[in-house]
Amino acid sequence: MTYIVRGLPAASFTHLFGLPDDELAQHRTKRVVADAPNSYPDRIGLRDAEPGEVLLLLNYTHQSTTSPYHASHAIYVREGASETGEAFDKVPEVMTRRLLSLRGFDQNDMIVSAKVVPGAEADPVIREMLRDPDIRYIHAHNAAEGCYHGLIERSG
Numbered sequence: 001m002t003y004i005v006r007g008l009p010a011a012s013f014t015h016l017f018g019l020p021d022d023e024l025a026q027h028r029t030k031r032v033v034a035d036a037p038n039s040y041p042d043r044i045g046l047r048d049a050e051p052g053e054v055l056l057l058l059n060y061t062h063q064s065t066t067s068p069y070h071a072s073h074a075i076y077v078r079e080g081a082s083e084t085g086e087a088f089d090k091v092p093e094v095m096t097r098r099l100l101s102l103r104g105f106d107q108n109d110m111i112v113s114a115k116v117v118p119g120a121e122a123d124p125v126i127r128e129m130l131r132d133p134d135i136r137y138i139h140a141h142n143a144a145e146g147c148y149h150g151l152i153e154r155s156g
Contacts, residue, residue: 001127004155005092005140007046007085008060013077016056029058031079038097041142042078046085046092046150054079062139062148065109075147088155091126095119095150099143102126102152104135116143130154 016029024031034040034049042049049055056079061072085092096119104113112134117125122140129135130152138152 001130002089002155003126003130003152005046005087006151008043009084010044010082017079029056032057040076041094041149042081043075044077044081044084046087047094049078060148067109069109069111073147091119091122095122095140101141101143102129103139104129105137106134107136126152
């Protein structure tokens with residue numbers, strides 16, 4: 001069972017890039033500067049921001065469905081990011097450093113399976129979950145903060 005992990009499309013956030021802080025506030029968005037390594041996961045590039053890089057902290061609807069699992073949460077995106085990250089058949093490094101909540105959804109966008117696992121141990125769990133024909137996709141979240149991390153789907 002092979003899979004792909006996808007970051008968020010940069011085009012979803014470009015309207016915020018470069019706005020002054022007072023205008024960002026109108027979008028419930030805050031500009032922050034990464035001050036430590038491996039502390040600010042960019043959901044576009046699927047990588048941690050380097051110290052000194054600028055990110056936007058904003059609310060993002062990661063589950064836009066009519067099911068009861070419709071959800072949004074705060075995420076970081078690197079300001080100016082243009083390349084959507086993808087990891088083929090592996091867990092991206094940004095996720096391996098975190099405790100993950102993996103939530104498997106069915107055709108009706110209902111959770112049918114959920115696991116909490118250290119990111120470094122997530123690969124076999126993802127493969128096991130995707131072997132279940134009822135699971136259409138998996139959402140990965142940081143287990144501690146609850147932030148959405150990325151979409152995992154079957155590939156090939």
